[in-house]
Amino acid sequence: MTADTLAPLERWLWRALLLCVPVSATPLLPFGNGTLARPLAIVPAALLLILAAYRLLVLGQRPRLAADGFVALGLFTLYIVVSGLGVVMVQPPDAFKGQTPLDSLVRALLTWGVGLAFYVVARLQIRTAADIRLTLRHLFIGMGVSIAFAGLQVVAMAQHGELLRIVQAITDLIAVRYDGLVNRAQGMTFEPSWLATQIIVLLIPALIARSMARQEGVGAPASPGHALRLGAGFAVAIGGLLFSGSRFGLACIVAMLGLSVFLAALRGRIVAAATFLGVMVAGGAAVVAMSGLGAGAGATYVMGPVAYLTESADLGSLAGGDLATGLTDALALAGRFAAAEAAGLTWLDHPVFGVSLGNNYRYFGAYAPDWAFTTQLFTQGAKEGIGWLDPNSPEKGNAKNLFLRLLSETGVLGFALFIAFFWRQLFRGRPHDAFHRYFRLASAAALGFSFLNQDTFVDAGLWIPLALCCAMNHLPRHDLAAARE
DSSP, rough: OOOHHHHHHHHHHHHHHHHTOOOOBOTOOOTTTOOOOOOOTHHHHHHHHHHHHHHHHOOOOOOOOTTTHHHHHHHHHHHHHHHHHHTTTTTTOOOTTTTTTHHHHHHHHHHHHHHHHHHHHHHHHSSSHHHHHHHHHHHHHHHHHHHHHHHHHHHHHHHOOHHHHHHHHHHHHHHHSOOOOOOOOOTTTTHHHHHHHHHHHHTHHHHHHHHHEEEEEETTOOOHHHHHHHHHHHHHHHHHHHHHHHHHHHHHHHHHHHHHHHHHHTOOOHHHHHHHHHHHHHHHHHHHHHTOOOOOGGGGHHHEEEEEEEEIIIGGOOOOHHHHHHHHHTOOHHHHHHHHHHHHHHHHHSSSTTOOTOGGGGGGHOOOOGGGGGGGHHSOOOOOHHHHTOOOSOOOOOOOHHHHHHHHHHHHHHHHHHHHHHHHHSSSSOOOSSHHHHHHHHHHHHHHHHHOOOSSOOOOOOHHHHHHHHHHHHHHHHHHHHHOO
């Protein structure tokens, strides 16, 4: 097999990987009942790594990649291995949820390895302006299919009956069953919040950058039909967020569009500011229209807290811990808040090295806040809460927040190394043009928001935006000139 025959095969595998990104929990991968994150994209990623190894070892071809990012990532990897082993070796080898501290560390290192695989493959495949355009286009196609399927799920949940049974059966073929289709759509992911996070991270930054810069991409000016394509793109993305009924996703898009309105007005880009305002108004109208549907953004999960906070909450009677209890019960966020607070307290007791990667969940029982035990998290048989303390339950009280996970599991040293890598990938050097500037700003905001809601390394949605920004940072001038032609 020669280099000429490898190139088209690699290109097709990269396209397949991008189209598979929305499938985050495929039942085709036999990872056990306790593993929900099973990205289908790891299959083409593994094949691409094998081809890259063939190029290096057999053909003697070394990839010409900027070292930017690999050094920091290598240091972080070495740190989590050495510090993790140092921490778990002094802990008693007691099993909790079927795993000793060393077992949990090894399992976490394997998930970190999956993330590294996505990053390396993305860096190998995204090098030129054409690669960037291809990546963004195929991500949008894959996410568009997932969002369309989410729309079908909303229709099925609204109608119930045979249609819901059929759609649930199809969903079970695509994603590991978690809670099933009740009143919020999950698309091809394993739960609604994951769908919303993918939309925020993979679609919104490019749409914001195209609006602000009036460009198709980095180095590429707007072409005929730009406004129509932009409107359609926002319609698909906002539709997906509405179908998911994710309060986190809806709050994120309001925050990102609000910040974009402010930035556009500050830069004198009135058309872009008007576009963002129009998207917000249209989205708000859609939420109102869906309020009677009982599914998606019209589900009680979304509309109930709004009614509670705007009409029925007696804040005067909620003092001290009662305020936290009332609000978290109303928002059904007690579990996430409790896990985050426990992770923060864990870090304060283990500030330098943390408790080792993958072992944060062991400390939830010791550091869980007292107020959490009076909420619905523990009092109404929730899947979380009691399950986090049960040594026989697969449910784990993880941080649910990447910032707090890094602090509690790797300490301030590991957190600093990872943030240094993250920041350098996004903001190394001056932006080449307006699209580049706004894309990396929007990507930083989107990833920052996603880190508040997820703590996994195995989602390709974390690594591909970083590789896109890194590729833009290193684009040669002749490549930019070719993109403008």
